Amino acid sequence: MTKVENQKGWLFVLPVVVLVAFNAVIPLMTVVNYSFQETFGDNVFFFEGVKWFEQVLASERFHAALGRQLFFTFTILAIEIPLGVAIALAMPRKGIWVSVCLVLMALPLLIPWNVVGAMWNIFALPDIGLLGRTLNELGINYNFTRQPVSAWATLIAMDVWHWTSLVVLLAYAGLSSIPDAYYQAAKIDGASSWAVFRYIQLPKMKRVLTIAVLLRFMDSFNIYTEPFVLTGGGPGNATTLLSIDLVKTALGQFDLGPAAAMSIIYFLIILAMSWIFYTLMTRGEEN
Amino acid sequence: MRRFVWLIPTVYIIFLMLPIYWLINMSFKTTNEILGTFSLWPNEFTLENYQTIFTDPTWYNGYINSLLYVSINTVISVAVALPAAYAFSRYRFIGDKHLFFWLLTNRMAPAAVFALPFFQLYSAIGLFDTHIAVALAHCLFNIPLAVWILEGFMSGVPKELDETAYVDGHSFPSFFIKIFLPTIASGIGVAAFFCFMFSWVELLLAKTLTAVAAKPIAATMTKTASSSGYELGLLAAAGTLTIIPGAIVIYFVRNYIAKGFALGRV
Numbered sequence: 001m002t003k004v005e006n007q008k009g010w011l012f013v014l015p016v017v018v019l020v021a022f023n024a025v026i027p028l029m030t031v032v033n034y035s036f037q038e039t040f041g042d043n044v045f046f047f048e049g050v051k052w053f054e055q056v057l058a059s060e061r062f063h064a065a066l067g068r069q070l071f072f073t074f075t076i077l078a079i080e081i082p083l084g085v086a087i088a089l090a091m092p093r094k095g096i097w098v099s100v101c102l103v104l105m106a107l108p109l110l111i112p113w114n115v116v117g118a119m120w121n122i123f124a125l126p127d128i129g130l131l132g133r134t135l136n137e138l139g140i141n142y143n144f145t146r147q148p149v150s151a152w153a154t155l156i157a158m159d160v161w162h163w164t165s166l167v168v169l170l171a172y173a174g175l176s177s178i179p180d181a182y183y184q185a186a187k188i189d190g191a192s193s194w195a196v197f198r199y200i201q202l203p204k205m206k207r208v209l210t211i212a213v214l215l216r217f218m219d220s221f222n223i224y225t226e227p228f229v230l231t232g233g234g235p236g237n238a239t240t241l242l243s244i245d246l247v248k249t250a251l252g253q254f255d256l257g258p259a260a261a262m263s264i265i266y267f268l269i270i271l272a273m274s275w276i277f278y279t280l281m282t283r284g285e286e287n
Numbered sequence: 288m289r290r291f292v293w294l295i296p297t298v299y300i301i302f303l304m305l306p307i308y309w310l311i312n313m314s315f316k317t318t319n320e321i322l323g324t325f326s327l328w329p330n331e332f333t334l335e336n337y338q339t340i341f342t343d344p345t346w347y348n349g350y351i352n353s354l355l356y357v358s359i360n361t362v363i364s365v366a367v368a369l370p371a372a373y374a375f376s377r378y379r380f381i382g383d384k385h386l387f388f389w390l391l392t393n394r395m396a397p398a399a400v401f402a403l404p405f406f407q408l409y410s411a412i413g414l415f416d417t418h419i420a421v422a423l424a425h426c427l428f429n430i431p432l433a434v435w436i437l438e439g440f441m442s443g444v445p446k447e448l449d450e451t452a453y454v455d456g457h458s459f460p461s462f463f464i465k466i467f468l469p470t471i472a473s474g475i476g477v478a479a480f481f482c483f484m485f486s487w488v489e490l491l492l493a494k495t496l497t498a499v500a501a502k503p504i505a506a507t508m509t510k511t512a513s514s515s516g517y518e519l520g521l522l523a524a525a526g527t528l529t530i531i532p533g534a535i536v537i538y539f540v541r542n543y544i545a546k547g548f549a550l551g552r553v
Contacts, residue, residue: 003376003377003378003379004377004378004379005378005379005380006377006378006379006380007380007381008374008378008380009374009375009377009378009379009380009383010374010380010381011374012370012371012373012374012378013370013371013374013375013386015367015370015371016367016368016371016390016430016434017386019363019367019423019426019430020390020393020426020427020430020431022423023393023405023423023424023426023427024393024396024427026404026408027401027404027405027408028401028404030403030404030407030408031400031401031404086295087295087296087299090292090293090295090296091296092293092296099541099542101296101300102537102541103534103537103538103541104300104303104304105296105299105300105303106537106541107303107307107530107533107534107537108303109484109488109533110484110487110488110530110532110533110534110536110537111488111526111529111530111533112487112488112489112490112504112505112529113488113489113490113505114490114505114508114509115505115508115526115529115530118508118522118526119306119307119309119310119526120306122309122310122313122519122522122523123305123306123309123310127325128321128322128325129309130305130306130309130327131305131306133325161302161303161306164299165303218394218395221395221397222395222396222397222398222399224397224398224399224491225490225491229509242397243397243398243399246397246399246400247399247402250399250402250403251402251403256403259403263397263399263400266397266400267395267396267397267400270395270396270397271392271395274391274392274395275388278388278391
């Protein structure tokens with residue numbers, strides 16, 4: 001759509017800018033402020049320059065947490081996106097089953113995050129949980145509070161359980177915007193179901209899938225509550241993702257300086273990666 | 288093969304329902320039964336856990352608090368996002384693209400980064416432990432999302448609609464409220480759904496900004512879990528009850544979701 005040049009637009013966006021800036025700029029400045037200073041309590045601060053940044057960037061602990069975070073994010077993206085598309089393709093197109101499927105599938109999305117963690121904790125406990133007990137009865141040695149591999153498997157299963165539905169909803173929305181005439185034309189041409197997927201369905205879903213990838217990337221990079229309730233970052237540090245590590249530093253040890261420096265590095269990583277996604281997305285639009 | 292395609296969503300839904308079933312199962316058991324035996328359904332069926340929640344004010348106030356700040360947040364987010372999304376979809380102004388990206392960056396900000404500064408900010412302006420504080424804090428990620436979704440819907444409405452209305456003698460406010468808003472009703476439904484959803488499920492900021500008076504149900508749960516030992520039955524009952532508001536909201540917006548997604552660019 002062609003837009004009119006109109007500076008009145010700023011008046012329309014003003015309330016949004018004020019509200020978001022209040023919540024974003026002031027806290028961000030506080031963090032920036034802390035990241036350059038040292039404190040021993042009593043509100044006395046000393047300027048430390050970039051000491052904390054150097055310390056965080058050189059620390060093994062940060063590298064390990066970042067590595068685990070990247071592994072987690074790319075694993076769940078690799079599972080949730082194809083799985084979500086497959087389920088959306090297999091869903092009914094008409095009738096009451098559409099509503100039934102949508103309502104049941106959306107359910108995990110509306111459960112508070114700590115309840116998701118607590119629910120999976122109860123579900124996976126090796127002695128009294130349905131999943132843990134069943135796996136152990138089948139002869140699989142499974143205990144997510146003791147074994148890092150079990151903890152990771154549970155964490156990934158939980159995230160797939162929690163968020164695949166979002167991809168399904170978005171992909172389904174993209175699919176339902178395809179007119180019937182396209183399918184009829186494909187049928188007359190004798191197109192295979194792969195060809196229908198590749199040349200009709202996939203291009204129509206491209207936009208919503210970009211949004212799905214973007215949302216899942218951002219949210220999984222920020223994930224805190226669910227793994228914290230499920231494993232608490234353990235066993236040991238096996239499932240300590242970036243946010244958990246950050247909160248441990250900031251509120252657990254009260255190391256404000258390093259925690260603030262880490263926050264800024266963390267935020268810049270997300271910002272850089274999201275900018276890449278955003279550019280790819282807008283480039284797709286221009287074509 | 289096509290005949291068995293319904294198996295895929297069915298198996299997926301069963302996978303989704305299993306942990307929820309287990310939670311509900313636990314909520315009807317006594318603590319002794321949970322820790323002592325393993326059974327697929329409650330042998331000594333009890334409503335005691337639910338009774339505790341509905342009679343103890345610290346429990347049921349948690350639900351009221353959560354619902355209150357979630358509603359306030361949804362109303363604020365959608366109300367301020369409407370004109371902004373209109374401007375982004377209709378006008379070109381200095382810095383519009385940068386502003387849009389800046390808004391999106393806030394959707395990306397990890398809540399863990401902001402927890403401590405938020406506590407200090409809201410304490411400093413005297414809003415700590417109020418519903419409005421949580422509602423305002425959740426605007427950080429909900430307003431950008433609402434603007435993003437609504438902008439998509441509004442761009443799908445042809446501009447001839449605006450022009451015809453002006454020719455018919457409508458002023459801008461009268462056009463916006465009487466003609467434009469009804470046209471994008473399903474978009475508003477989808478935006479409100481997502482605002483409700485993300486405010487309802489968020490815990491880290493809500494917990495940081497409250498102590499007693501506005502404490503959300505999810506925070507009450509974590510406190511109970513640690514202070515009174517291992518009352519799994521009670522925890523499961525509280526968890527089960529947090530699923531209900533979401534289920535009701537989904538039921539009401541189910542048609543909007545399917546239709547709304549198809550119309551908008553979401």
